[in-house]
Amino acid sequence: MTSTLPHKKAKALKPGSPRPAKELCSECGLCDTYYVHYVKEACAFLNQQIKELEEQSHSRSRNLDDSDELYFGVQQEMMAARKKEPIPGAQWTGIVSSIAIEMLENGIVEGVVCVQNTESDRFQPMPVIARTAEEILAARVNKPTLSPNLSVLEQIEQSGMKRLLVIGVGCQIQALRAVEKQLGLEKLYVLGTPCVDNVTRAGLQKFLETTSKSPETVVHYEFMQDFRVHFKHEDGSIEMVPFFGLKTNKLKDVFAPSCMSCFDYVNSLSDIVVGYMGAPFGWQWIVVRNERGKEMLDMVKDQIDTQPVMSQGNRQAAVQQSIPAYDKGVTLPMWAAKLMGVVIEKIGPKGLEYARFSIDSHFTRNYLYTKRNHPEKLEQHVPEFAKRIVEQYELPD
Numbered sequence: 001m002t003s004t005l006p007h008k009k010a011k012a013l014k015p016g017s018p019r020p021a022k023e024l025c026s027e028c029g030l031c032d033t034y035y036v037h038y039v040k041e042a043c044a045f046l047n048q049q050i051k052e053l054e055e056q057s058h059s060r061s062r063n064l065d066d067s068d069e070l071y072f073g074v075q076q077e078m079m080a081a082r083k084k085e086p087i088p089g090a091q092w093t094g095i096v097s098s099i100a101i102e103m104l105e106n107g108i109v110e111g112v113v114c115v116q117n118t119e120s121d122r123f124q125p126m127p128v129i130a131r132t133a134e135e136i137l138a139a140r141v142n143k144p145t146l147s148p149n150l151s152v153l154e155q156i157e158q159s160g161m162k163r164l165l166v167i168g169v170g171c172q173i174q175a176l177r178a179v180e181k182q183l184g185l186e187k188l189y190v191l192g193t194p195c196v197d198n199v200t201r202a203g204l205q206k207f208l209e210t211t212s213k214s215p216e217t218v219v220h221y222e223f224m225q226d227f228r229v230h231f232k233h234e235d236g237s238i239e240m241v242p243f244f245g246l247k248t249n250k251l252k253d254v255f256a257p258s259c260m261s262c263f264d265y266v267n268s269l270s271d272i273v274v275g276y277m278g279a280p281f282g283w284q285w286i287v288v289r290n291e292r293g294k295e296m297l298d299m300v301k302d303q304i305d306t307q308p309v310m311s312q313g314n315r316q317a318a319v320q321q322s323i324p325a326y327d328k329g330v331t332l333p334m335w336a337a338k339l340m341g342v343v344i345e346k347i348g349p350k351g352l353e354y355a356r357f358s359i360d361s362h363f364t365r366n367y368l369y370t371k372r373n374h375p376e377k378l379e380q381h382v383p384e385f386a387k388r389i390v391e392q393y394e395l396p397d
């Protein structure tokens, strides 16, 4: 039982009005509801409390002396997986949508919080509480923009729903966990995805225009384990741009300030996480954090192939070199970027080591961003596990 009603309410903030987290707001949607009453404690950018919420969600916080838990959070098991029959149009093979459909169709939950897109714009997020498999499928594929998933929280209480599945990224789930006891639910399941470098809708446009040859036909993109951004276009063609060729000087202010100061890349508070970054190319990566996560994975066991996670290479020198390069906004000419991409793909980090490469690169960048732009927040805002990860590297002032 998670219910302790009645809870307190405050007036939801108007769209476009200033938010308590100011420029660090990730538009998670909490402030669009009467649960804004709890924002000072609940907001991931006003009150970092990952350790306490790990204890609440998984009955313990991560073991900082275990290198897998230090990086990937509380876990029962990790694996690589892919659907035997991928869902057409899903971001990867559709494991997220498949778990949600099974949970709903088997009556384990009455609704699923997920995010569809608006009719006029495939990348404009539209959070919903799905009650049919069709509505869940309509939410498949990433909306690579900040999305107010929690804006539907009032509807849960109004609907009288008691068993719910929420799909979301780290900042949304941190706020959700903080108000979980106020939602009047008997059972809450949380299915998370990793998330990094998110953007506003306007920022996304700038990213597409700066990076893709045909921004208007992009239907889907991902920063892949082969060190390239893969853009999928309407005609099914794939355009690949090496990370090292990104125009970092132009893109520096594209990512949302919330994402530049986020240290919850791997969605620490979800029951189960489904991403790709710890898996071989073409596979998804699953972290089961607790019994509810295991229950969710069991629902799709017969639909997926799995293999153990692997780890190869050594990321540390590459991360250390990339810190000043990113800081100075160095962009390589395309021929050199392509060459570097090919070399790194052959000898670079793979599997869990690639995931650590990505975490180290983002945490060091975000630590510097927070230190320079919000020095007063640094100590409280950066969780202990992230401090330990950042301490491995030499950072500029």
Ligand SMILES: Cc1cc2nc3c(=O)[nH]c(=O)nc-3n(C[C@H](O)[C@H](O)[C@H](O)COP(=O)(O)OP(=O)(O)OC[C@H]3O[C@@H](n4cnc5c(N)ncnc54)[C@H](O)[C@@H]3O)c2cc1C
Pocket: 087, 089, 090, 091, 092, 093, 094, 095, 096, 097, 098, 113, 114, 115, 116, 125, 139, 140, 141, 142, 143, 144, 145, 146, 147, 149, 167, 168, 169, 193, 194, 195, 196, 198, 222, 223, 274, 275, 276, 277, 278, 284, 285
């Ligand atoms: C902005 C963003 C950045 C990501 N970055 C990484 C990364 O760096 N490394 C990594 O391993 N994985 C990352 N992921 C997760 C990964 O891209 C896939 O979403 C995940 O592997 C699930 O794939 P799938 O085919 O099973 O999902 P699908 O079956 O296609 O379902 C996707 C689900 O994601 C939800 N969703 C879509 N957009 C959003 C959003 N903006 N906010 C919250 N929920 C959303 C939808 O409700 C849908 O249920 C990211 C996801 C997002 C949304």
